[in-house]
Amino acid sequence: MKRILLASAVAAACAAGPLHSETCLSPYIKGLRAPEKVMYLWTLPVGEGPDYLSVIDVNVASPTYGKILKKVEVGSKGNEAHHMGYTDDRAKIWAASLNSNRFFIFEVGADPMNPKLVRTIDDVAKVTGLSGPHTPYAIPGRILVSMASGPDGTGPGGVAEFTNDGDFIASYKTNDHPYETVIKPEFNRMITSSWVSQKTFMSPLDKWDPKDLSNTIDVWDLKERKIIQTLKGDPVPLAARWALKANSTYGYTISNGGDALWQFRMNKDGKFTYRKAAELGKGCAPGDLRQSPDDKYLYVSCLGRGEVQAWDITTPDKPRLHDTVQGMVQANMMHVTFDGQRLYLTNSAISSIDYTPRYALRLIYNGPDGRMKLDPIFTADFTQAPNGPARPHDMLLN
Amino acid sequence: MRRSVALALTLALSIAASAHEKDDRAAAKSLAISARPHLNVIAPAPGFALRDSGGALVRLSDLRGKVVVVAFIYTSCTTVCPILGQQMASLQKRVNDDPLLRGRVMLLSVTVDPARDDAAVLASYAAKLGADPATWKFLRDSPEALTPVLGAYHEWTRTMPDGDLDHPARVYLIDADGQIREIYSLAFFDPRQALIDIRSLAK
Numbered sequence: 386m387k388r389i390l391l392a393s394a395v396a397a398a399c400a401a402g403p404l405h406s407e408t409c410l411s412p413y414i415k416g417l418r419a420p421e422k423v424m425y426l427w428t429l430p431v432g433e434g435p436d437y438l439s440v441i442d443v444n445v446a447s448p449t450y451g452k453i454l455k456k457v458e459v460g461s462k463g464n465e466a467h468h469m470g471y472t473d474d475r476a477k478i479w480a481a482s483l484n485s486n487r488f489f490i491f492e493v494g495a496d497p498m499n500p501k502l503v504r505t506i507d508d509v510a511k512v513t514g515l516s517g518p519h520t521p522y523a524i525p526g527r528i529l530v531s532m533a534s535g536p537d538g539t540g541p542g543g544v545a546e547f548t549n550d551g552d553f554i555a556s557y558k559t560n561d562h563p564y565e566t567v568i569k570p571e572f573n574r575m576i577t578s579s580w581v582s583q584k585t586f587m588s589p590l591d592k593w594d595p596k597d598l599s600n601t602i603d604v605w606d607l608k609e610r611k612i613i614q615t616l617k618g619d620p621v622p623l624a625a626r627w628a629l630k631a632n633s634t635y636g637y638t639i640s641n642g643g644d645a646l647w648q649f650r651m652n653k654d655g656k657f658t659y660r661k662a663a664e665l666g667k668g669c670a671p672g673d674l675r676q677s678p679d680d681k682y683l684y685v686s687c688l689g690r691g692e693v694q695a696w697d698i699t700t701p702d703k704p705r706l707h708d709t710v711q712g713m714v715q716a717n718m719m720h721v722t723f724d725g726q727r728l729y730l731t732n733s734a735i736s737s738i739d740y741t742p743r744y745a746l747r748l749i750y751n752g753p754d755g756r757m758k759l760d761p762i763f764t765a766d767f768t769q770a771p772n773g774p775a776r777p778h779d780m781l782l783n
Numbered sequence: 784m785r786r787s788v789a790l791a792l793t794l795a796l797s798i799a800a801s802a803h804e805k806d807d808r809a810a811a812k813s814l815a816i817s818a819r820p821h822l823n824v825i826a827p828a829p830g831f832a833l834r835d836s837g838g839a840l841v842r843l844s845d846l847r848g849k850v851v852v853v854a855f856i857y858t859s860c861t862t863v864c865p866i867l868g869q870q871m872a873s874l875q876k877r878v879n880d881d882p883l884l885r886g887r888v889m890l891l892s893v894t895v896d897p898a899r900d901d902a903a904v905l906a907s908y909a910a911k912l913g914a915d916p917a918t919w920k921f922l923r924d925s926p927e928a929l930t931p932v933l934g935a936y937h938e939w940t941r942t943m944p945d946g947d948l949d950h951p952a953r954v955y956l957i958d959a960d961g962q963i964r965e966i967y968s969l970a971f972f973d974p975r976q977a978l979i980d981i982r983s984l985a986k
Contacts, residue, residue, distance in 0.1 A: 413970075476951075526955075573815050609821050
């Protein structure tokens with residue numbers, strides 16, 4: 386009997402498939418298997434000056450722990466530094482600029498503490514026929530980027546594909562304004578979430594045209610690069626995450642406009658359903674969605690309330706609010722470490738809609754019971770950033 | 784009694800969960816393979832000339848007209864490489880069993896660890912996997928010859944504390960004109976999909 390149980394356990398372990406990279410990254414990315422030593426934070430100045438990659442010491446054993454060690458400027462301003470992504474081999478970082486349609490490629494493989502800007506792609510709208518690049522997402526040897534709109538900043542967008550080195554391969558149009566791309570390789574399925582066009586998101590919030598808000602997620606056959614199903618939900622389904630366990634058929638999005646957590650699920654016939662799974666509370670205006678490596682918890686940042694929520698999803702169809710932590714106005718981007726024990730948090734959204742000047746990077750500890758605790762000491766204060774106040778947005782660890 | 788109820792409940796939940804997972808796996812199996820792959824031209828495949836385990840020089844340019852699969856491996860790898868070896872063996876069988884593909888496809892496994900993978904080690908590894916040299920060759924060379932090739936394919940290596948090698952886990956699919964048309968992750972490589980992709984390029 387013992388032998389049978391052991392054999393089953395081994396089979397289950399094998400069937401579980403390869404270990405994932407950090408929970409919020411593409412599963413194709415080589416994983417970080419040790420505590421992080423350095424953070425790269427894509428940063429834009431509040432005033433004049435070029436956008437830059439902040440290099441932050443996150444090695445707890447270091448005397449400069451929590452300090453901004455250096456900044457790597459990109460040589461141009463007004464880019465609207467926003468999201469980043471590793472290439473599959475973790476050797477390069479692609480940093481996208483929402484406003485200027487540029488990509489900045491940093492080499493970090495050879496010397497992780499000293500990122501080097503190795504290529505700038507200036508004419509992305511012209512090359513791809515798309516604008517408003519949002520999230521670079523790794524597939525083997527290549528990068529997919531969700532692009533919000535057509536080349537002039539209006540109308541539907543699509544997904545652009547490049548080599549890791551920055552050479553354009555192809556574009557694929559959508560009928561909405563793509564925000565993020567997430568892939569489940571086991572199923573050959575990709576989900577793109579959506580938001581608004583570039584012209585809209587670069588305008589003050591009171592100028593946003595409600596008619597421009599997308600409320601769809603697209604399901605793609607990845608190998609065919611083809612949309613096979615479009616699902617409607619509440620407005621602006623920003624971040625999307627598949628459950629991490631191999632062969633899991635479900636995942637979640639956050640609706641910024643609907644203050645809600647939505648669940649997508651693939652049925653036995655391969656068709657997807659999409660349903661509201663939980664109310665996040667009026668005024669939450671969720672900004673980001675992350676997850677624990679064991680698929681037990683989802684983390685939701687509330688841009689509108691300065692709060693991070695932990696949702697228990699051990700019963701995936703019935704998420705349950707497990708814990709909240711306050712103390713960070715305009716809580717937005719998050720990054721969960723490989724072991725799930727730490728969650729880094731920044732609080733700039735877009736320069737056009739930010740409502741606080743108190744920009745910072747903070748750290749939350751996730752306990753084994755799923756309870757969160759804001760570190761009272763760890764703070765990288767971006768109001769005191771080198772060369773003046775700056776807006777911190779997306780983060781990567783190494 | 785309480786313990787029995789708890790045990791029964793746990794067992795019931797576990798059976799329910801396992802049934803659900805079985806459904807998930809079935810769904811995955813039916814969707815994982817795409818019959819109509821969209822194989823963009825990604826980039827020209829960097830050329831190379833490397834020795835096979837018998838010492839003969841294999842030039843990529845001499846393989847024009849064939850669909851080529853290039854995998855980067857090392858024989859002492861204990862993580863994904865052994866699984867990939869079995870999958871490449873499965874792919875070799877599917878190619879050799881197909882009269883339309885046999886002789887029109889070449890599989891190449893290139894070691895990233897030439898210091899440990901000498902010709903004899905590679906030959907033994909190939910024999911264990913049942914490699915048919917007409918379809919599947921194992922390549923190595925001196926570090927001077929191999930290093931630029933690995934560099935051209937962005938195949939860096941890093942020695943881990945336990946002596947294992949870390950390297951980008953990729954398999955390249957190259958068409959008859961020498962263009963890279965697909966890059967697979969070793970972790971998610973599926974010989975069934977690779978065969979469909981090869982057939983699509985061999986048309």
